[in-house]
Amino acid sequence: MTKLVAYQGCPGAFGHEACLTFLPDREPVSQLGFAQVIEAVLDKRTGLGMLPLRNSIAGMVREVESLLPARPVTIISRHWLPIRLHLLGRRGARIEQIHSIVSHEMALAQCGISLARLDRTILTAPNTAAAAKALAEGRDEGIAVLASEAAAALYGLSILQRDMQDKPDNRTEFVIVAAGERQDELQ
Ligand SMILES: O=C(O)C(=O)C[C@]1(C(=O)O)C=C[C@@H](O)C=C1
Numbered sequence: 813m814t815k816l817v818a819y820q821g822c823p824g825a826f827g828h829e830a831c832l833t834f835l836p837d838r839e840p841v842s843q844l845g846f847a848q849v850i851e852a853v854l855d856k857r858t859g860l861g862m863l864p865l866r867n868s869i870a871g872m873v874r875e876v877e878s879l880l881p882a883r884p885v886t887i888i889s890r891h892w893l894p895i896r897l898h899l900l901g902r903r904g905a906r907i908e909q910i911h912s913i914v915s916h917e918m919a920l921a922q923c924g925i926s927l928a929r930l931d932r933t934i935l936t937a938p939n940t941a942a943a944a945k946a947l948a949e950g951r952d953e954g955i956a957v958l959a960s961e962a963a964a965a966l967y968g969l970s971i972l973q974r975d976m977q978d979k980p981d982n983r984t985e986f987v988i989v990a991a992g993e994r995q996d997e998l999q
Contacts (some may be wrong), residue, residue, distance in 0.1 A: 814838075814839050815839070815859055815860075816838060816841050816857070816858040816859060816860075817831050817835050817838040817839070817841065817858055817859070817860040817861065817862055818840075818841045818848075818857070818858040818862070819831050819840050819849060819861070819862040819863075820843055820844070820845055820846050820848070820863070820938075820939060821842065821843075821938070821940070821941050822939065822942055822945060823840075823842070823941060823962075823966055824944060824959065824960060824966045824967065825939050825942070825960075825963070826864065826895060826984060827862055827864060827939075827986070828840050828962075829960065830864075830893050830984075831862050834889075834891045834893075834986065834988065835860065835862070835988065838859075838860065840862075841857070841858050844938070845938065846863055846873075846876050847875075847879060849861040849862070849863055850863075850879055850883045850885055853989060853990065853991050854883065854884065854885065854991050859990065860888075860988055860990055861885070861988070861990075862986055863876045863880075863987050863989060864918070864986050865877065865880075865890070865985050865986065865987045866985045867921075867922060867982070867984045867985075868982055868984070869921070869922045869977065869979055869982055870918050870921035871921075873918055880987075880989070884991065884992060885989040885990065885991060885992075886990055886991075887987045887989055888988050888989065888990050889987070889988045890986070890987050890988075891985070891987075892986075893983060893984050893985075894981075894982070894983050895919075895977065895983055895984050896961065897915075897919055897922060897923055897940070897960070897976045897977045897982075898958070898964065898972075898973065898976060899926075899956050899971070899973040899974075899976055900944055900957050900958075900959055900970065900971060900972065901947075901955075901956045901957075901972045902947060902948070902952075902953050902955075902969065902970070903968065903969070903970050904953070905953040905956070905972065906972075907930075907956075907972045909954050910930075910956045910972070911932060911954040912932055912933040912934070912935055912954065912955050912956070913930065913932050913933070913934055913935070913955075913956050913957070913958065914935045914936070914943045914946075914955060914956070914957045914958075915937055915940050915943050915957055915958035915959065916936070916938065916943070916958075917936045919958045920936065920958065922977045923958055923976040923978060924978055926976040926977075926978070927976070932956075940959040940963060941959055941967075943957040943958075943959060944957050944959040944963040944966075944967045944969055945963075945967050947969060948967035948968055956972055957969075
């Protein structure tokens with residue numbers, strides 16, 4: 813049976829990249845939110861869950877920080893993933909046309925300096941890759957998203973401006989969680 817790991821978002825999300833990087837032998841399973849990642853683990857639909865806990869610029873991921881002690885899951889390992897955030901637009905879009913920038917609130921918080929310089933309307937999305945997918949499926953050339961290079965390639969978006977993060981060594985600590993406290997019961 814294929815071993816599974818739950819993550820929040822869709823392919824191209826940093827949670828997805830964390831699964832491919834730190835658990836390459838497991839199949840990543842997309843979940844809508846962080847709470848659903850934990851429920852997937854507790855319901856035994858996946859053996860493990862991958863959750864972002866803190867970022868070197870933006871600090872703690874508050875929702876994950878409060879969920880972890882509230883549910884019967886154990887952190888079995890911790891890993892830092894480098895995070896590069898690029899400004900992505902629809903193919904052919906130019907940066908002058910952009911009126912709004914959309915991303916996950918943690919990603920937006922990592923790019924405060926570049927965003928202040930651009931001075932556009934800021935909108936939040938549940939996930940960086942979900943924002944990229946919605947942009948690709950829509951029609952508005954005035955919207956850009958902050959997301960990964962993998963998301964640009966997956967959803968056919970153009971990179972309008974590279975490396976929007978405030979510091980070049982930006983990184984997020986991901987935790988791998990399992991149900992209960994016994995590591996030898998993992999599926
Ligand atoms: O939106 C994503 O792509 C995520 O995986 C979530 C998340 C987070 O919640 O911190 C993960 C890593 C980055 O710090 C930005 C966003």
